[in-house]
Amino acid sequence: MPETRFYLQCEGTLARRAYSLLDGAFEEDGLAISIFEVDEASDVHEVSVYALEDPANVKARMEEILAAVPGLPEISAEELPAVDWVAHSLKGLGAVRAGRFFVHGAHERGQHRPGEMPIEIEAGLAFGTGHHGTTSGCLEMIERVLKAERPRNALDLGTGSAVLAIAIAKLAHIPVLATDIDDVAIKVAHENVRLNKTARLVHTVAAPGFHHPTFRAWKPFDLIVANILARPLMRLAPTMAEHLAPSGSIILSGILDRQRRAVLAAYLAQGFRHVNTLHREGWVTLHLKH
Numbered sequence: 001m002p003e004t005r006f007y008l009q010c011e012g013t014l015a016r017r018a019y020s021l022l023d024g025a026f027e028e029d030g031l032a033i034s035i036f037e038v039d040e041a042s043d044v045h046e047v048s049v050y051a052l053e054d055p056a057n058v059k060a061r062m063e064e065i066l067a068a069v070p071g072l073p074e075i076s077a078e079e080l081p082a083v084d085w086v087a088h089s090l091k092g093l094g095a096v097r098a099g100r101f102f103v104h105g106a107h108e109r110g111q112h113r114p115g116e117m118p119i120e121i122e123a124g125l126a127f128g129t130g131h132h133g134t135t136s137g138c139l140e141m142i143e144r145v146l147k148a149e150r151p152r153n154a155l156d157l158g159t160g161s162a163v164l165a166i167a168i169a170k171l172a173h174i175p176v177l178a179t180d181i182d183d184v185a186i187k188v189a190h191e192n193v194r195l196n197k198t199a200r201l202v203h204t205v206a207a208p209g210f211h212h213p214t215f216r217a218w219k220p221f222d223l224i225v226a227n228i229l230a231r232p233l234m235r236l237a238p239t240m241a242e243h244l245a246p247s248g249s250i251i252l253s254g255i256l257d258r259q260r261r262a263v264l265a266a267y268l269a270q271g272f273r274h275v276n277t278l279h280r281e282g283w284v285t286l287h288l289k290h
């Protein structure tokens with residue numbers, strides 16, 4: 001069934017207010033709602049509501065709810081491609097090799113080389129096919145860290161397609177908590193986790209940042225991977241420190257080359273030390289330790 005995405009773009013404070021009103025109002029309906037930063041420099045955020053059924057009614061309710069927030073732009077709409085279309089586009093992209101990981105779609109199943117670790121990802125509506133420099137940087141860094149360390153558990157914050165959580169589970173055979181602010185991403189993540197036979201190890205949960213009771217049961221983490229953007233990463237630095245075990249490792253990405261210093265400074269201030277940086281296609285991936 002096609003899905004309609006209703007969305008609007010505006011500055012951060014307005015967007016967060018709109019997100020929180022929509023989230024509260026649509027909670028009972030089980031509609032997926034997301035917010036993400038479109039452009040960090042100009043603080044533009046996008047808030048989306050995904051409607052599988054009765055889009056006209058969803059839009060009317062959104063307009064009613066958002067009337068309480070003056071200054072918001074008109075709501076735009078787009079019909080989302082069916083999953084088949086996404087699978088087709090993934091086919092056009094081809095498989096990706098990052099370290100010893102071979103990230104591929106169903107059409108490339110079985111095409112990995114000896115010694116490679118295959119991860120099958122049907123992208124669906126979530127980020128993380130391995131094609132982006134941040135994902136491939138994280139995959140390479142995960143391999144490096146797991147060569148040197150034996151974590152007992154891990155967190156993949158902002159899991160998207162769950163590609164990184166699956167990589168950790170397959171390589172280290174440890175429990176991984178995979179979280180995302182976006183309910184749609186979590187659905188895709190869960191399907192990919194099952195597809196890769198890692199459901200015994202990877203637990204998927206929808207949560208913004210560290211806001212979910214499940215974190216209390218899991219912490220501290222020996223390894224945290226977070227491929228989100230520079231600003232949220234900087235904001236999360238103190239909470240990351242709180243959730244990381246002594247001598248634990250943290251892998252951060254979603255950071256542009258020019259943002260590296262600022263993100264590093266935020267983490268050094270929390271007592272982290274820098275171990276290594278990987279540069280991929282204008283993006284950096286950092287490895288830090290407590």
Ligand SMILES: C[S@@+](CC[C@H](N)C(=O)[O-])C[C@H]1O[C@@H](n2cnc3c(N)ncnc32)[C@H](O)[C@@H]1O
Binds near residue numbers: 128179209228232
């Ligand atoms: C760049 S994608 C990374 C996906 C995947 N981990 C990868 O490396 O390819 C970032 C993901 O983080 C999620 N995200 C952004 N901010 C978040 C937050 N504060 N808490 C949890 N998830 C967040 C987004 O919804 C998105 O799925």
